[in-house]
Amino acid sequence: MTSAAHLSVRARRTGLTVLIGAALLAPAACTSAAPTASPTTSAASSSTSTADPTGQSGLPEGGLTIPGIEVAQSVNNDPALPISIGRPIVPGQAALTDAMKTWADAKETAFRGDYLPSPESAPELNITWQVAMANGSILGVRLHDREFAGASGQSTNQVFYGDAATGTVKQAVDLITAGKVDALAKLVWDGAAKLAAPIEAAAPTGSAAARLLTDLVFAPDGTLTAYLDQGSVAAYSAGNLTVTVTGPQVTPLLSDFGRAVQAAVASGAPYAVPATVPAAPSTPAEPVQPVQPAQPAQPAQPAQPNPGAVDCSTLKCVALTFDDGPGAYTGKLLDSLAASGTKVTFFVLGQNVKIRPDIVARAVAAGHVVANHTWDHRDMKKLSATEQATEVSSAGDAIRNATGVTTTLLRPPYGSFNESVRGLGQAIIMWDVDTLDWKYRDSAEVTRRALADVKPGSIILMHDIHATSVDAVPGLVSALAQRGYTLVTVPQLLGSTKAGSVYYSRSRAG
């Protein structure tokens, strides 16, 4: 993108912000979502529209941070069928958490039904999420589903709203009263049609209208923004289209729930879970948690502690590594590692670090090493060089913000990388012992596989997003010690590493 184009995008971004008020959605990034079409400024028109011609993101950048949210991260590490699903576990909002799990599970089931594993052209499913709004007792979460097969990809969003005061959970379309969905679909369709030629002559009705309105978010001034799936109104090449409908136009169409969400956003009140939470039996009530603004940089911790004086040229060293966190079990793992005095290496996802910076800071403070596993677990070979660089730099930034540590160790998701990944200034850290813990979900099997394949200098691959893997650690640590192994971090095992080199173990690198 030229700098001139950048300037015009910036101008547009400012204009968009003014139009929709202090938007809860941060404007899309220049690199992934550059609106090009002009907004409608005529006084007669009451909707405005923007287009994302690249359509690579499909997800507005940003999102709020809510203290206490845990990440449920699930990864199928089969490189022939890469699947990564991240979704939130929301304290005090069991119904919301369950609804999002049901949605993500259904996406995975459908995907597995549609595609077979293919080593040559692996179909990929990647689901991520962000907080879309959080005011009063209402939390809105956007789930973002991306599916890739062959050369084509498609993405869809679904925004869920949960009211912690009542235990109610709704999808975006439920903001609209049942008889008015067609009316909003027509407004949105007509707004989008000003940006790109629509694929159908008329706006959809009935269930097709509902399918158009899966990502609806209010601004504080009462306007409603519809974020449209690529290909839903215009050709796929037109990108993601965004239509904003003014408050006076949308308010008569709203359901009671929709009006409650609109009012909550307008109030600007911080999000707070009521002290007594009805209809949330499976989640313990959480203390009231005010919304924080976007995660600020944590106070800088001391730089990554120097690798201790361990001589792996004479000792039988082995490095335990844990991918895909931090997650719901990482704290328990840190407890058990502290009990045995074991130091390990975590390859973390940037988007999970953003949610749980505290636990990553705790890991570093305890002497563990935290390194880069990209932002959101995409198969790097499917991405452009620019996207690859963003995956790594944004995760590196999240780690630095949380811990003060700058990492130069990268483990590409699924172990999938190419020459341009090697050019990102990171040492590529693979493994020589794969516990297949994601597949068997059995502590005894994890331990058996690790002990069967371990050699002096080994790097053992595990995932701290599985309870069974975390449960295996105390036994595995003592079994390795009994066999004369010294457990070390990856920097202790490898010593100094070279950017662009690939390490499978202490003795196997290239």
Ligand SMILES: [Zn+2]
């Ligand atoms: Zn992974």
